[in-house]
Amino acid sequence: MARKTYSAEFRRDAVELYRSTPTATVAGIAADLGVMDATLSGWIKTAGVPIRGQSRSSTCTPPASETPEQELARLRARVLELEGETRKLSTEREILRAAAKYFAGETNW
Numbered sequence: 001m002a003r004k005t006y007s008a009e010f011r012r013d014a015v016e017l018y019r020s021t022p023t024a025t026v027a028g029i030a031a032d033l034g035v036m037d038a039t040l041s042g043w044i045k046t047a048g049v050p051i052r053g054q055s056r057s058s059t060c061t062p063p064a065s066e067t068p069e070q071e072l073a074r075l076r077a078r079v080l081e082l083e084g085e086t087r088k089l090s091t092e093r094e095i096l097r098a099a100a101k102y103f104a105g106e107t108n109w
């Protein structure tokens with residue numbers, strides 16, 4: 001199997017995507033971008049960005065005995081999570097646009 005090579009810009013964008021998305025995991029971003037987990041981990045370590053553990057909140061339904069202050073804190077956390085997801089999707093879209101532009105230039109039709 002041939003070894004894939006990625007441009008420096010792609011690697012920088014992938015690391016930036018991980019750094020700017022606090023709820024993302026290496027495995028999740030690697031799967032989204034179509035690279036191996038170990039490859040992305042290497043790029044992140046090389047860039048000096050610390051790798052964090054998995055910490056995703058999976059509950060979106062409010063508990064029955066929730067006070068207004070607890071509800072406010074829960075909703076604020078959810079807003080931060082959704083804003084992070086929006087940043088991630090925007091960055092992924094930009095990476096895909098750049099990749100499409102790059103590969104369109106390589107075609108010899």
